[in-house]
Amino acid sequence: MDKERKLIIAGNWKMNKTVAEALDLVSDLKMELASIKEVDIVVCPPFTALCEVSKVILHSNIRLGAQNMNEHQSGAYTGEIAAGMLKEFSVRYVILGHSERRQYQKESDALISKKALAAHAASIKPIVCVGELLAEREGGLMEKVLDTQVRGSLAGLTKQQMEETVIAYEPVWAIGTGKTATSAQAQEAHAFIRKLLVSLYDEATARRVRIQYGGSVKASNARELMSQPDVDGALVGGASLEVRSFGDIIKNSI
Numbered sequence: 001m002d003k004e005r006k007l008i009i010a011g012n013w014k015m016n017k018t019v020a021e022a023l024d025l026v027s028d029l030k031m032e033l034a035s036i037k038e039v040d041i042v043v044c045p046p047f048t049a050l051c052e053v054s055k056v057i058l059h060s061n062i063r064l065g066a067q068n069m070n071e072h073q074s075g076a077y078t079g080e081i082a083a084g085m086l087k088e089f090s091v092r093y094v095i096l097g098h099s100e101r102r103q104y105q106k107e108s109d110a111l112i113s114k115k116a117l118a119a120h121a122a123s124i125k126p127i128v129c130v131g132e133l134l135a136e137r138e139g140g141l142m143e144k145v146l147d148t149q150v151r152g153s154l155a156g157l158t159k160q161q162m163e164e165t166v167i168a169y170e171p172v173w174a175i176g177t178g179k180t181a182t183s184a185q186a187q188e189a190h191a192f193i194r195k196l197l198v199s200l201y202d203e204a205t206a207r208r209v210r211i212q213y214g215g216s217v218k219a220s221n222a223r224e225l226m227s228q229p230d231v232d233g234a235l236v237g238g239a240s241l242e243v244r245s246f247g248d249i250i251k252n253s254i
């Protein structure tokens, strides 16, 4: 598939996989995807598996991502993980502001922007998640919600930091529900986000930012979604937990 930006497909394993299970999965993925050069492939295991997974993917085409981090560098923040700790395992990406964290940990746009700045300070690329609830979409508020989340979660990023940031558009009603947005719905939201980036930065910056779609991505819908001009990859949850389904999403997207 001829794309303006290189596709980035990330597996968000969420709170799944023991270290042993993570090693099995990533070892299989490494073999299955060894020949893929057209896509930036990222796996985001739980914190406990980062160390061992990082050893398996060393010198491979798979990059490591974390699912969250704290905005501070160190200190009395019990239970938290800092960017510098992620760097020890060569973590290149970190998912920030996932809707599950917005919902269960009450993360705000202001907090997410602090985390994004802290990630960049440690040379980790943030994958910043945005997306509307079903009631917001039905109430005609999709654009308003995306506008608020993009402005707030990316506040303070320089142009260069913005270019190195990935945005994941994840309509909350499509996450883990089996209800994928249609490719037209995804394209509409992605185009809106890119237009907003033009107004916040400029045309050239906006054209360089990769915007992933997330929400019930499967092997059967990946190609259609990725064929949209403003869809530059996927953030995959459930289907990233098995080598076959994640591998097929990547292969079908090329």
Ligand SMILES: O=C[C@H](O)COP(=O)(O)O
Binding pocket: 012, 098, 170, 174, 175, 176, 177, 178, 214, 215, 216, 217, 235, 236, 237, 238, 239
């Ligand atoms: O981070 C991934 C998203 O929440 C999508 O999850 P899902 O593919 O299971 O719907």
